[in-house]
Amino acid sequence: MIQEFTMFSAMQQAKVLIIDDDRDVLETAKMFLKQEFSLVTIESDPAMIPTLLRANDYDVILLDMNFKKGVNDGEEGFHWLQQILRIDPEAVVILITAYGEVDLAVKAMKNGAVDFILKPWKNQKLLATILSAIQLRATRKEVQKLKTSRDKLRDDIDHPYTDFIGESEAIQRVHELIDRVAATDANVLILGENGTGKELVARAIHKRSNRVNNDFITVDLGAITETLFESELFGHVKGAFTDARQDKAGRFEIASEGTLFLDEIGNLSLPLQSKLLTVLQRRKVQRVGSNKEIPIDFRLICATNLPLHEMVFEKKFRQDLLYRINTVEIRMPSLREREDDIPLLLTHFLQRFSQKYKRPEMKIDKRVVSKLKRYGWPGNIRELQHAVERAVILNEGRVIESAEVLIGTPVTPVASGDEPQTLDEMEKRFIQQSLSEQEGNVSNTARKLGMTRTALYRRMKKHGLQ
Known part of the structure; x- marks a missing residue:
């Protein structure tokens, strides 16, 4: 009993719309429901439904079945129910009906209404029906959000990530x-x-x-x-x-x-x-x-x-x-700023791709590791990852003894003091060389460098290579 009192007495942060041609019904319902819900809107003209739905996101809509005097076939109710669901397919509609129209209400529920309530109603019955409908609305919204999230997460599932590798x-x-x-x-x-x-x-x-x-x-x-x-x-x-x-x-x-x-x-x-x-x-x-x-x-x-x-x-x-x-x-530091982490990263990616391609566990010759630490890595860890994957696929033995197997071209070390050369110049030269190897194919070049086409185009523009 305590739980029921709490549920019925607490103000619900919900919006309720009531559409009925009987002003007495509207005013009576509003007087009672405004004590329970944050917004209660009443309307006697169903033609206002589209305007009202564009202005507010109602949690529950109470809809009368008939609006013209002497007409009780429910056709108006069916019409406006369809209009509501066309505007908001997730709308939760409760029909207001008289005793003689129960069959029509059941038919309307098959067409998208979620419940009906008979006139004249008892306030607690009305409130219980609306509260159940509000819960249904919340569930529908959550399901739609989960569906959209699932679709988005499915798009992301092909981009796995691991924890940070490095001790620098x-x-x-x-x-x-x-x-x-x-x-x-x-x-x-x-x-x-x-x-x-x-x-x-x-x-x-x-x-x-x-x-x-x-x-x-x-x-x-x-x-x-x-x-x-x-x-x-x-x-x-x-x-x-x-x-x-x-x-x-x-x-x-x-x-x-x-x-x-x-x-x-x-x-x-x-x-x-x-x-x-x-x-x-x-x-x-x-x-x-x-x-x-x-x-x-x-x-x-x-x-x-x-x-x-x-x-x-x-x-x-x-x-x-x-x-x-x-x-x-x-x-985030570049790989050039954390070259001491390169051996750890190489080991990590070797293990991952050896398992992925069912190859015997592979190693890299220490002399090759030293060369790779001196390489500029313009594509940073992404480039290193792709380089190791390529090496695992192409290398025939269990030991990688050539840096060229990883990079695909003779390794150009980072400029020393004896060779005055800016990082921009190195990057430009490397992109030119990569484009040449791929016969100008930007997509293949971007893939080789471990970056997106957009990023490569941006760097090409920066260096006047377009």
Whole structure:
């Protein structure tokens, strides 16, 4: 009895819409239900339904079966039930009906209504019916969110990650920062070259955070066109544009209560930066084609290989957005800055790919390891990983005795003091050589270098190779 009293007496943060042509019924119902729910809207004209549904996301809709005097065939109720479900396929509709219309109500339930209540009703029966419907609505929303999350996570499943490998001072500093920031909800900005493991840092923060039991959602902003930005991040409603065949939650919404990782944030244009900033400030989002505001609550982690602070000075990145996303800043060191970790990384990847391709456990000659430590690794750990995978596949013996088996070309060591040469010059020369080997095929070259096509195009543009 105590549980029932608590359930019935606590104010429910729910929105209820009642549509009936009888003003007395509407006013009586509102007077009772407004004590129980955060919003109760009444309407006598069913033609207002589309406008009301566009303005609010109702948890429960109570719909009368007949609106014209002398008409009791329920056709109006069927019509407006279809209209409601067309606008919001997940709507929860309870029919209001008289005793003689029970058969019509049962038929309507087969067409999408979830329950019916007879007039005149008892208040506690009405309340119990609405509370059950609210629970159903919440369950439907959760199922839809889980379905969307599952689809997104299925896309990510082919991108496995492992814990950090390395004992260098540079990587230990990263560990310390992760430990300090993980338990907070502070926004984190991760800076570093391509292939250094920025997403790995983001996932490590999520795994150690209070949101670990919720979703970690990744968005590669470098791969999303401006035209798709709003649909992908904000979501859309059915009919919002030509290919919008059903309602779709955006990444902001899916990530709610979890962590949202925005990769390549430096690639956003200024107009899109402004839209992102608005969402981060208001913590609400509207799906494309809808004016309903959906509250969101996620932990934000961003990453980029671009110099955002310089871009702010050059008016290419909004300063207020930078302040918003970098409460804590973590810089991932390049592989050149942690060359002592290369032997550990080589061993780790050799074990992984030997198991994957069912090869005998392989080793690398110490002289080769020394050469690889002197190599520049422009693609960083991602390049190293692909190099080891290729070597495991191609090497015939159990010992890798040539650095060229890993790199594919004679290893050019990092410039010494006797050879004045900038890192940019080395990078340009290496990209030129790689493009030449792949006969100008950018996709194959990017794959060989362990980076995305977008990242390679950006570096080619930087060095005047386009």
